[in-house]
Amino acid sequence: MRLLERMRKEWFMIGIVLAIAGAKLEPSIGVNGGPLMPEITVSYIAVATIFFNSGLSLNPEELTSALVHIKLHLFIQIFTLAFFPAAIWLFLQLLSITPINEWLLKGLQTVGCMPPPVSSAVILTKAVGGNEAAAIFNSAFGSFLGIVVTPLLLLLFIELG
DSSP states (O other), rough: HHHHHHHTTTHHHHHHHHHHHHHHGGGGGSTTTTTTTHHIEEEEEEEIHHHHHHHHHHHHHHHOOOOOHHHHHHOOOHHHIIIHHHHHHHHHHHHHTTEEEEEEEEHHHHHHHHOHHIIIIIIIHHHOOOOHHHHHHHHHHHHHHHHHHHHHHHHHHHHHH
């Protein structure tokens, strides 16, 4: 009985291990154009579902009160869309004198300029008991800002180069 209780408690980790094992055994299921159609399900359905589920669990008063924390939102957006990409650029300048492949460094810079994924911004914030309403707002707002800011940052860092 103790094992069953433990499995109920750790259902998410067990699911992750099973998903990884399934992907290792039959990788063709998850490729683009495969039965799971990740080009559609991951890009649109998963993101919408995360926002929808997070929105359902929020009290409207919490969301309204989270929107008025302008300093918090400014700090988060400046940190994720300015400070972090600049810190990554500086770090990559140090790595560029090593024999690491230049395309790997360019890929790291690209990832460093992108806004954080929805899952880390919302799900992990909820898991640690953080301000979920602020996380949802900043994740959505940062994703929209990222459409414009990410290409601009990449152009800037290419010029600085």
